[in-house]
Amino acid sequence: MIKTVTFALTHFTVAFTVAYLLTGDLLIGSLIAMVEPAINTVAYFFHEKIWARRQRNARVPEGTLSEARPHIC
Numbered sequence: 001m002i003k004t005v006t007f008a009l010t011h012f013t014v015a016f017t018v019a020y021l022l023t024g025d026l027l028i029g030s031l032i033a034m035v036e037p038a039i040n041t042v043a044y045f046f047h048e049k050i051w052a053r054r055q056r057n058a059r060v061p062e063g064t065l066s067e068a069r070p071h072i073c
Contacts, residue, residue: 004045011037 016033023029 004041004048007044008037008041011040 012033015037016029019032020026020029
């Protein structure tokens with residue numbers, strides 16, 4: 001979870017800087033910087049969970065019982 005929070009802070013900083021430089025407006029830069037990283041952080045969290053599951057499944061040796069069970073992604 002710490003990785004997700006630090007990613008969110010980094011993303012917020014980058015999003016604000018880019019939005020402010022493009023618009024020259026603190027309010028618009030702030031709004032974009034709050035909304036976009038918040039949505040992206042949630043997406044990143046689920047991306048990490050899916051990626052970890054994929055890596056675990058890739059390490060299952062052939063012929064094990066887990067291969068016989070259907071996987072729901």
